[in-house]
Amino acid sequence: MxxxxxxxxxxxxxxxxxxxxRLGGSVASIVKELxxxxxxxHERDDVDLIYVNDNYGDFAATREDxxxxxxxxxxxxxxxxxxxxxxxxxxxxxxxxxxxxTSLEYLLRAQGVESVLLTGQVTEQCVLYSALDAYIRQFAIxxxxxxxxxIHPDLGRAxxxxxxxxxxxxxxxxxxxxxxxxxxxxxxxx
Amino acid sequence: MxxxxxxxxxxxxxxxxxxxxRLGGSVASIVKELxxxxxxxHERDDVDLIYVNDNYGDFAATREDxxxxxxxxxxxxxxxxxxxxxxxxxxxxxxxxxxxxTSLEYLLRAQGVESVLLTGQVTEQCVLYSALDAYIRQFAIxxxxxxxxxIHPDLGRAxxxxxxxxxxxxxxxxxxxxxxxxxxxxxxxx
Amino acid sequence: MxxxxxxxxxxxxxxxxxxxxRLGGSVASIVKELxxxxxxxHERDDVDLIYVNDNYGDFAATREDxxxxxxxxxxxxxxxxxxxxxxxxxxxxxxxxxxxxTSLEYLLRAQGVESVLLTGQVTEQCVLYSALDAYIRQFAIxxxxxxxxxIHPDLGRAxxxxxxxxxxxxxxxxxxxxxxxxxxxxxxxx
Amino acid sequence: MxxxxxxxxxxxxxxxxxxxxRLGGSVASIVKELxxxxxxxHERDDVDLIYVNDNYGDFAATREDxxxxxxxxxxxxxxxxxxxxxxxxxxxxxxxxxxxxTSLEYLLRAQGVESVLLTGQVTEQCVLYSALDAYIRQFAIxxxxxxxxxIHPDLGRAxxxxxxxxxxxxxxxxxxxxxxxxxxxxxxxx
Numbered sequence: 001m002x003x004x005x006x007x008x009x010x011x012x013x014x015x016x017x018x019x020x021x022r023l024g025g026s027v028a029s030i031v032k033e034l035x036x037x038x039x040x041x042h043e044r045d046d047v048d049l050i051y052v053n054d055n056y057g058d059f060a061a062t063r064e065d066x067x068x069x070x071x072x073x074x075x076x077x078x079x080x081x082x083x084x085x086x087x088x089x090x091x092x093x094x095x096x097x098x099x100x101x102t103s104l105e106y107l108l109r110a111q112g113v114e115s116v117l118l119t120g121q122v123t124e125q126c127v128l129y130s131a132l133d134a135y136i137r138q139f140a141i142x143x144x145x146x147x148x149x150x151i152h153p154d155l156g157r158a159x160x161x162x163x164x165x166x167x168x169x170x171x172x173x174x175x176x177x178x179x180x181x182x183x184x185x186x187x188x189x190x
Numbered sequence: 191m192x193x194x195x196x197x198x199x200x201x202x203x204x205x206x207x208x209x210x211x212r213l214g215g216s217v218a219s220i221v222k223e224l225x226x227x228x229x230x231x232h233e234r235d236d237v238d239l240i241y242v243n244d245n246y247g248d249f250a251a252t253r254e255d256x257x258x259x260x261x262x263x264x265x266x267x268x269x270x271x272x273x274x275x276x277x278x279x280x281x282x283x284x285x286x287x288x289x290x291x292t293s294l295e296y297l298l299r300a301q302g303v304e305s306v307l308l309t310g311q312v313t314e315q316c317v318l319y320s321a322l323d324a325y326i327r328q329f330a331i332x333x334x335x336x337x338x339x340x341i342h343p344d345l346g347r348a349x350x351x352x353x354x355x356x357x358x359x360x361x362x363x364x365x366x367x368x369x370x371x372x373x374x375x376x377x378x379x380x
Numbered sequence: 381m382x383x384x385x386x387x388x389x390x391x392x393x394x395x396x397x398x399x400x401x402r403l404g405g406s407v408a409s410i411v412k413e414l415x416x417x418x419x420x421x422h423e424r425d426d427v428d429l430i431y432v433n434d435n436y437g438d439f440a441a442t443r444e445d446x447x448x449x450x451x452x453x454x455x456x457x458x459x460x461x462x463x464x465x466x467x468x469x470x471x472x473x474x475x476x477x478x479x480x481x482t483s484l485e486y487l488l489r490a491q492g493v494e495s496v497l498l499t500g501q502v503t504e505q506c507v508l509y510s511a512l513d514a515y516i517r518q519f520a521i522x523x524x525x526x527x528x529x530x531i532h533p534d535l536g537r538a539x540x541x542x543x544x545x546x547x548x549x550x551x552x553x554x555x556x557x558x559x560x561x562x563x564x565x566x567x568x569x570x
Numbered sequence: 571m572x573x574x575x576x577x578x579x580x581x582x583x584x585x586x587x588x589x590x591x592r593l594g595g596s597v598a599s600i601v602k603e604l605x606x607x608x609x610x611x612h613e614r615d616d617v618d619l620i621y622v623n624d625n626y627g628d629f630a631a632t633r634e635d636x637x638x639x640x641x642x643x644x645x646x647x648x649x650x651x652x653x654x655x656x657x658x659x660x661x662x663x664x665x666x667x668x669x670x671x672t673s674l675e676y677l678l679r680a681q682g683v684e685s686v687l688l689t690g691q692v693t694e695q696c697v698l699y700s701a702l703d704a705y706i707r708q709f710a711i712x713x714x715x716x717x718x719x720x721i722h723p724d725l726g727r728a729x730x731x732x733x734x735x736x737x738x739x740x741x742x743x744x745x746x747x748x749x750x751x752x753x754x755x756x757x758x759x760x
Contacts (some may be wrong), residue, residue: 050439059430059469059470059471059483059487060466060467060468060469060470062442062443062444062470063442063443064442064444086440087440088440089439089440090439090440090442091439092472092483093483094483094486094487095326095486096322096325096326097322097326100326100486101482101483101485101486102481102482102483103439103472103473103474103481103482105481106474106475106480106481107439107474109708110708124352124356125356128352129322129326132286132287132319132322135286136285136286136287136290136319138679138680152355154348155348155351155352155355158344158345158348158349158352159348159352161345162314162318162345162348162349165342165345166314166315240629249620249659249660249661249673249677250656250657250658250659250660252632252633252634252660253632253633254632254634276630277630278630279629279630280629280630280632281629282662282673283673284673284676284677285676290676291672291673291675291676292671292672292673293629293662293663293664293671293672295671296664296665296670296671297629297664299518300518328489328490475706476702476705476706477702477706480706504732504736505736508732509702509706512666512667512699512702515666516665516666516667516670516699532735534728535728535731535732535735538724538725538728538729538732539728539732541725542694542698542725542728542729545722545725546694546695
C-alpha cells in the first residue's frame with residue numbers, strides 16, 4: 001500500500017471573516033469526525049499527519065500565534081478538537097492551495113508519500129484547489145465528505161463531484177479512509 | 191486599463207478521447223464566437239493572444255504536429271475556425287492547468303499583463319484549473335461563458351459560479367470582454 | 381526608487397554541521413556589519429526585512445524552536461547579533477534556495493518589491509542559489525560582500541563574480557546598499 | 571541502477587550574442603564528444619534523451635524555427651553535430667534554468683528518472699543553474715566536463731567544483747557517464 005499523508009487544511013480559523021457563520025455551521029457537523037480521524041492518523045506509523053494553514057496575511061505570525069488567534073476567535077469550540085499535535089509538520093500557506101508557496105510537495109516526496117487524504121475547509125475552495133494541485137502532481141487523492149466543510153453546500157457537492165470524476169479522487173467516509181493498520185504499533189515513527 | 195492577455199486553452203484537439211462526442215457538442219456551440227474573439231484580440235495592440243495546448247503526452251511533438259493531428263482528428267470543423275495565428279505565443283502544456291510546467295506566468299509578467307481572459311475547453315477542468323492558478327498568482331480573471339465548452343453542463347455551470355464567487359472572476363459575454371479599442375490601430379505590437 | 385527587500389538567509393544556525401568551524405570564522409567577520417544593516421533596514425519604512433531560514437529537516441519546528449536551537453548551539457555569539465525582530469516576516473525553507481518551497485516570491489510581489497538585498501550564509505551555496513532564483517524571476521539583486529559568509533573563500537569569490545557578471549547583481553558594501561532615507565521616519569510601516 | 575536522463579541544454583544557438591566568439595571556441599572543443607554521447611544515449615532503451623533550449627524571447631517560435639535559426643547563424647558547424655533527433659522530447663525554456671517555466675520536472679518524474687546527466691552550455695550559467703534546480707529537487711547529478719562549454723574558463727571550473735562539492739555531482743568524462751548497456755538493445759523504448 002502506498003504511503004498516505006493526511007492533510008488538515010485551514011482548521012485554525014478565528015471565524016471572523018465573511019461567511020464565517022455559514023461555514024461554522026458546516027464545520028460543526030464535521031469537527032468530531034475530523035478530530036477522530038486526526039487521532040487515528042497520528043497514532044499510525046504508516047500515515048503522515050500534516051497541517052497546512054493560512055497565515056491570514058501575517059508573515060511574521062508563528063505557529064503559536066496562529067493557534068492562539070484561532071482559540072481567541074468566535075468559535076474556539078471548532079478549534080480545540082482539531083489542534084495540531086506538537087510533533088506534526090505544520091506548514092503556513094499564503095494563498096488557497098496547500099501546495100502554492102509551501103514545502104508540501106517537497107515534504108510529500110521526501111517522505112515517499114503517493115496518496116493524500118484531504119480534510120478541512122473549505123470544500124469548494126482550498127480543499128478543491130489543493131486537490132487540483134495534488135492531482136496534476138500525480139498524487140492519488142482521497143476526500144472524506146464527513147471531514148470537509150463547505151460554505152455553499154451546492155458548490156461543495158459540485159467540488160466533490162469534480163474531484164471524483166475529473167481527479168480520480170476516492171470520496172469515502174472517514175471510517176474507510178485509512179487502510180487497516182498492519183499491526184498494533186506501540187510508538188510513532190520519528 | 192491593465193494589460194489583458196487572452197488565453198486559448200486546448201482548442202487543438204483530435205476529439206478522440208473519452209467524452210469527446212459530448213464535448214464536441216458544446217464546442218460546436220462556442221466555436222464561432224470564440225473564433226471572432228480570437229480575431230479581435232489578435233488585431234489589438236493592447237491585448238496579448240496566447241495559445242496554451244496540451245501535448246497529449248508527446249514531448250517530442252512540435253507545434254505543427256499538434257495542429258496537424260487536431261486537423262486530422264474527428265472534428266476538423268471545430269479546429270479550423272480557431273487555429274493559432276503564426277505570430278502568436280504557443281505554449282505546450284502537459285497537465286491540466288495552463289500554468290503548470292509552462293512559461294505562462296513568466297510571459298504574463300514579462301508583458302506586464304494583469305488580467306487574463308480565459309477561453310477554450312473544458313470549463314470544469316482545464317479552464318477552472320487555469321483560473322485557480324491565475325487567481326492565486328493575483329491576476330484578474332475574465333471568462334466569457336460563450337467561449338468556454340463543458341463536458342458536463344451542470345459542472346460547467348458550477349465551475350463558472352466558483353470562478354465568479356470565489357475567484358472574483360468577471361463572467362461576461364465575449365462581446366463585452368475586451369475594452370473598447372483606444373484607437374484604430376493599423377498594425378500589431380511586436 | 382524601486383522597493384527593496386533585505387533577505388537574511390540561514391543565520392539561525394547551531395553551527396554543528398560539517399564545515400561549521402570554517403563557516404563560523406567567516407561569519408564572525410561579518411556579523412557586526414550584518415547586525416547593523418539589519419537594524420537600519422528594520423527602521424526604514426521603504427525596506428522590507430525578511431528572514432528565510434532552513435528548518436533543518438524538522439517540519440514541526442516553530443520559529444521559536446529554530447531561534448532556541450541556534451542560541452543553544454556552538455556559536456550563540458554569531459546568532460545573538462542577528463536575531464529576527466518579532467515583527468519581521470519569517471519564512472522557513474527546506475532546501476537551499478530561499479525561493480524553493482517558500483512563499484518568498486509571493487510575498488515580494490505582494491509588497492511590490494523589485495529589488496532584493498541578499499545577506500547571510502553561505503555565499504557559494506544558499507546565497508548564490510537564492511540569487512539565481514531571484515534573477516530568473518526578474519528581481520534586481522544587490523549583495524554586500526561584507527554581509528555574506530563563505531565556507532570556501534575561493535568559491536565565495538567565484539560566486540560573487542557569477543552574481544555580478546551573469547546576474548547583473550550590484551556587489552557593494554553594506555554601507556552603500558540602502559538608498560538614502562527619504563526622511564527621518566519616526567515609525568515603521570505596517 | 572536508477573533511470574538516467576541526458577539533458578542537452580541550449581545547443582541550438584545562432585552564436586550572435588555577446589561573448590559568442592569566446593563561447594564558440596569552448597563549444598568547438600566539446601562538440602564532437604557531445605555528439606557521440608548524444609548518439610549513444612539515443613540508442614539506449616534505459617536512457618532518456620531530452621533537449622531543453624532557450625526560445626530567445628520568441629514565444630511563437632516553433633522547434634523548427636529554433637533549429638533553422640541556429641543553422642543559419644554564425645556557427646552551423648557547432649550546431650549540425652548535435653541536432654535533436656526527431657523523436658526526442660524538446661522543451662523550450664525562457665530563462666536560465668532548464669527547470670524554470672518548463673515541464674522538465676514533470677517529465678523526469680513521469681519517466682521515473684532519478685539521475686540527470688547535464689550537458690551543453692554555458693557551464694557557469696545555464697548548466698550550473700539547471701544543476702541547482704535538479705539538486706534541490708533531489709535528482710542525482712552527473713556532469714561530463716568534456717561535454718559542457720564555458721564562456722569564462724575560470725568560472726566554468728568554479729561551477730564544476732560547486733556542483734561536485736555542494737551538489738554531490740559526479741564530474742566524470744563522457745566515456746564513463748552512461749552505465750554499461752545491460753544488453754544489446756535492438757530497438758528504442760517508446
